[in-house]
Amino acid sequence: MGSALLSQWVEGPEAITVVDPAGSDVPDGVTLVTDRAAIADRNFDLIVAAVKPQLIDDVLPDYAAHLAPEGYVLSIAAGYSASRLSKVMGNAPVIRTMPNLPAAIGRGVSGICPGPLATAAHTEHAEDFMRRAGTTITVDSEEKLDRVTAVAGSxxxxxxxxxxxxxxxxxxxxxxxxxxxxxxxxxxxxxxxxxxxxxxxxxxxxxxxxxxxxxxxxxxxxxxxxxxxxxxxxxxxxxxxxxxxxxxx
Ligand SMILES: NC(=O)C1=CN([C@@H]2O[C@H](COP(=O)(O)OP(=O)(O)OC[C@H]3O[C@@H](n4cnc5c(N)ncnc54)[C@H](OP(=O)(O)O)[C@@H]3O)[C@@H](O)[C@H]2O)C=CC1
Ligand SMILES: O=C(O)[C@@H]1CCC=N1
Missing domain, CATH: 1.10.3730.10 (ProC C-terminal domain-like)
Known part of the structure; x- marks a missing residue:
């Protein structure tokens, strides 16, 4: 799913770095890192959590120190709650989104739910960012986002x-x-x-x-x-x- 979104996000102006230990293909213009040590001294305005929900507890804590002071975490993981992710990321602002696979051709439907500490500016950014991959629907509870997952995500x-x-x-x-x-x-x-x-x-x-x-x-x-x-x-x-x-x- 991360690759589907990346194929649309890469059209934008941001500098994007993907960390994937398996070293999968990334589009031209995207920096691929297979070892986190390569970004040891770098901070990011946005960290996208695109691993399986079952891996978040193991993988994400290593990235808490890489979030820029005004930045936020955008999670595409099904189910895994924003409050749990915020704690894992050192009390970072978190927004959950639930995209679906036609995002790969810009025809996705993405639910968006602001979580703990997310500001209006973070939410606006997440909405703009996800709109690049199709239409969005912002919901006011994670309960609702989990229902978006059932209807549109899957x-x-x-x-x-x-x-x-x-x-x-x-x-x-x-x-x-x-x-x-x-x-x-x-x-x-x-x-x-x-x-x-x-x-x-x-x-x-x-x-x-x-x-x-x-x-x-x-x-x-x-x-x-x-x-x-x-x-x-x-x-x-x-x-x-x-x-x-x-x-x-
Ligand atoms: N598939 C879908 O349609 C949708 C999926 N989602 C969510 O997207 C997330 C990914 O799901 P999906 O794309 O299906 O799963 P995939 O297994 O295809 O993608 C997960 C990716 O994370 C990589 N990965 C594994 N470990 C690490 C690590 N330590 N650091 C960085 N990358 C790592 C995997 O590499 P490797 O393959 O080598 O293990 C793989 O490329 C899940 O949280 C899911 O809930 C949300 C909406 C729709
Ligand atoms: O099957 C899953 O868990 C993921 C989330 C929604 C679609 N695929």
């Missing part, structure tokens, strides 16, 4: 899985993989773009506009969600993701 995973299953079903109808992918992604992309047009009807109205009485869509929809099973499954999906975020706090 969301591309659900969408890719739904598209994969849809394509698999298309292949069972006799199409090859390329044909199935073209039809499924074209259909999803076209429908989503139509629903996103300014002044578009509600999602329910749009669904109804495809559904001729006694026709093929009605037959398909009855099988898809006639018993409400899909709706229940999606409620369960978001709840499970939210509960996992709570476990990671």
């Amino acid at each position: 969301g591309p995973g659900y969408v890719f899985e739904i598209a994969r299953a849809y394509a698999e079903a298309a292949m069972a109808q006799g199409f090859d993989e390329d044909e199935a992918r073209k039809m499924v992604l074209g259909t999803i992309g076209g429908a989503v773009a139509m629903a996103g047009e300014p002044g578009a009807p509600s999602l329910e109205e749009l669904r109804n506009s495809v559904t001729s009485k006694g026709g093929t869509t009605a037959a398909g929809l009855a099988a898809l969600n006639g018993d409400g099973g899909l709706t229940t499954r999606l409620h369960d999906t978001l709840q499970a993701a939210y509960e996992r975020a709570v476990e990671l706090r």
Whole structure:
């Protein structure tokens, strides 16, 4: 996820340093450091915590001394609370954000939640910074951010899985993989773009506009969600993701 954001942030004017012991590829213009000793005497206006939540306690304390006096920490980690991170970073100002993977093409959706000691200026900076990777929604509690995580952070995973299953079903109808992918992604992309047009009807109205009485869509929809099973499954999906975020706090 860090690389996805980096691909957009690199277009801006800031000098960016990535610390990655594995030495992964970084875009031109970004400084890669594999050993923290290389930045021993440097301070940063912003430190982005982009490791897995389970690694924060081990990794982040080493960076507390590298935060500039007016700086803040921006965490993209799921669940891990801002107050816990602030303590780990020597009582630093923290803002949590929850991006999602289409940030890689500037089409992400990022929740933002100011944490302990974050000033209005920090929040404004975080909003501007995350807007470079797509749209943002600022929420006033971490509880809400963990729900953004369930809906949007993990969301591309659900969408890719739904598209994969849809394509698999298309292949069972006799199409090859390329044909199935073209039809499924074209259909999803076209429908989503139509629903996103300014002044578009509600999602329910749009669904109804495809559904001729006694026709093929009605037959398909009855099988898809006639018993409400899909709706229940999606409620369960978001709840499970939210509960996992709570476990990671
Ligand atoms: N994936 C997603 O769609 C989203 C992820 N997130 C959050 O982003 C964070 C990263 O997740 P994700 O990108 O999926 O995980 P990845 O494992 O792909 O990325 C984590 C990166 O951190 C590197 N790393 C490991 N140890 C260190 C260290 N000591 N110092 C610096 N870098 C280190 C890893 O290197 P190596 O691979 O060599 O171990 C890896 O490149 C998580 O906190 C997650 O909750 C948030 C929103 C969406
Ligand atoms: O699966 C995860 O934990 C991360 C956070 C949201 C998306 N991916």
